[in-house]
Amino acid sequence: MPTPPAAPLLLGNEPGSFPHSVLAERHPAIIRQVRDSFPYGPGPRRALDALLANCTRGVVEPLPAGAHDRDRWDDWGAASYAGRSWFDLPWLWSESWFYRCLLEAVGYFAPGAWQGVDPFRPAKLRELDAPETDRELAALDALADLPPADRDRALLAGSLWGNRADLGFRLSAGGTGPGAAVPDLVADDSDAFWALLPGSGTLCLVADNAGRELVPDLLLIAHLLEQGRIDRVVLHVKPYPYYVSDATTADVLDAVRRIGAAPGAAASYGRVLWQAMTEGRLVPRAHAFSAAPLPFAELPGDLREEFASAVVTVVKGDLNYRRLVGDRRWPPTTPFADVTARFPGPVVALRTLKSDVVTGLDPATVKALDAAEGSRWRTGGTHALIQVNATCGRPGPE
Numbered sequence: 001m002p003t004p005p006a007a008p009l010l011l012g013n014e015p016g017s018f019p020h021s022v023l024a025e026r027h028p029a030i031i032r033q034v035r036d037s038f039p040y041g042p043g044p045r046r047a048l049d050a051l052l053a054n055c056t057r058g059v060v061e062p063l064p065a066g067a068h069d070r071d072r073w074d075d076w077g078a079a080s081y082a083g084r085s086w087f088d089l090p091w092l093w094s095e096s097w098f099y100r101c102l103l104e105a106v107g108y109f110a111p112g113a114w115q116g117v118d119p120f121r122p123a124k125l126r127e128l129d130a131p132e133t134d135r136e137l138a139a140l141d142a143l144a145d146l147p148p149a150d151r152d153r154a155l156l157a158g159s160l161w162g163n164r165a166d167l168g169f170r171l172s173a174g175g176t177g178p179g180a181a182v183p184d185l186v187a188d189d190s191d192a193f194w195a196l197l198p199g200s201g202t203l204c205l206v207a208d209n210a211g212r213e214l215v216p217d218l219l220l221i222a223h224l225l226e227q228g229r230i231d232r233v234v235l236h237v238k239p240y241p242y243y244v245s246d247a248t249t250a251d252v253l254d255a256v257r258r259i260g261a262a263p264g265a266a267a268s269y270g271r272v273l274w275q276a277m278t279e280g281r282l283v284p285r286a287h288a289f290s291a292a293p294l295p296f297a298e299l300p301g302d303l304r305e306e307f308a309s310a311v312v313t314v315v316k317g318d319l320n321y322r323r324l325v326g327d328r329r330w331p332p333t334t335p336f337a338d339v340t341a342r343f344p345g346p347v348v349a350l351r352t353l354k355s356d357v358v359t360g361l362d363p364a365t366v367k368a369l370d371a372a373e374g375s376r377w378r379t380g381g382t383h384a385l386i387q388v389n390a391t392c393g394r395p396g397p398e
C-alpha cells in the first residue's frame with residue numbers, strides 16, 4: 001500500500017503551540033519535581049541547574065565521551081543536531097533527549113551509589129499505592145459475573161482509559177454524558193481487535209505508563225492468557241525511566257506484586273501473571289529502541305522481526321501513537337491504514353488523545369469535535385481511540 005505524502009514534522013519552535021509549551025514550561029517543571037524527589041547532593045543539583053539553562057536557552061551538546069550509549073545517540077541524531085537549539089529540532093527528538101540528559105544529571109548511568117535510582121519512582125509508587133488503584137482492583141469482583149463478551153469489553157476499556165490514568169473500568173466503551181456533542185471514543189475498531197486473537201501465538205504489547213495504566217494493561221493481559229485468547233505476551237517496556245511515568249521492568253514487577261497482594265478477584269489475576277512470567281508466557285522486554293527519539297518507521301531489524309511474527313502488536317498511549325504514525329501534522333482524516341502501512345505486522349493503537357497528532361477520523365467526527373471544543377479535543381486526554389490495521393505486514397489477496 002502506498003504511504004501518503006509526509007505531512008510536516010512537529011517542531012517545538014512555534015510559541016503558543018503545545019510542543020513549545022512542553023519544552024519551555026513542562027521540562028523545567030519536571031526538573032523541579034526531580035530536584036524535590038530525592039536529597040540529591042551538590043553535584044546532581046548543579047547538573048540539574050545546568051540542564052535547566054541548557055534545555056530552555058542553550059543548544060544540544062554531545063553526551064560525555066565515556067557515556068555507554070554515546071555512539072547510539074550519535075546515530076539517532078545527536079551528532080548532527082549538536083549546536084542547534086532544542087526548539088528547532090523535531091519535537092519527538094528533543095523530548096527524548098531531555099529524558100536522556102536528565103538521567104545523566106542525576107547519575108543514573110554512572111557507577112556509584114545513585115546508579116539505577118529512578119528519579120520518578122516516588123511519584124510512580126504514590127500512584128500505585130493510591131486508593132483509586134484499590135477501587136479499580138476491587139471492581140474486578142463485579143466482572144466475574146458478567147458474560148465473557150462484557151468482561152472482554154470492560155478490560156479493554158480499562159486498559160484504554162488507563163492511559164488517561166484517572167478512570168476506573170467502564171463497562172461500555174462510550175461513556176459520554178447525555179447531550180455531549182461528540183462521543184469520547186472518536187474511533188472504535190474494537191471488534192477488529194478481538195477478531196485478531198485466534199487463541200494462539202504471541203501478542204506484543206508496547207506499554208506506556210506505569211502505575212494506573214500498567215495495572216489495567218496487566219489485567220487485560222492476564223485475562224487474554226487465562227481465557228486462552230493468546231498463549232504468550234511480550235511486554236515492551238522502557239530500558240530506563242522516561243517521560244516521567246513510562247513503565248520499566250521494575251514498574252512491571254511492582255504492579256504484578258500490587259495486583260497479587262490485593263483482596264478479592266484481583267489476587268487471582270496476580271497469580272495468573274506471576275505464573276505466566278515464571279513459565280515464559282509473559283516476557284518483559286526492554287529494547288533500547290523503546291526509548292529512541294525516532295518513529296517506528298525506523299524500527300531496527302530485530303524488533304521488525306518480532307512484531308512481524310506476533311499475531312498482533314498493541315501500541316499503548318499517546319507517545320507510542322506519535323511514533324507509530326509519525327509525529328507530524330497529519331490531516332486528521334488521513335487513513336490510519338496508510339500511515340501504518342509499513343508496520344511489520346497487524347497493529348492496534350489504544351490511546352487517549354494528548355497531543356496534536358491524530359489520523360483515521362471520519363470528517364463528520366472532526367467537524368463535530370472542532371465545533372464543540374476548538375482544538376482542545378486533541379490534547380486534553382478527554383477523548384480516546386481504538387484503531388486497527390489488520391493487514392500490515394501480511395500478504396494481500398492474490
Ligand SMILES: O=P(O)(O)OC[C@H]1O[C@](O)(CO)[C@@H](O)[C@@H]1O
Nearest residue numbers: 022208209317318319320354355
Ligand atoms: O503517556 P502518554 O500517553 O504517552 O503521553 C505522553 C505525552 O506527553 C507529551 O509528550 C507531553 O510531554 C504528550 O504530548 C505525549 O505524547
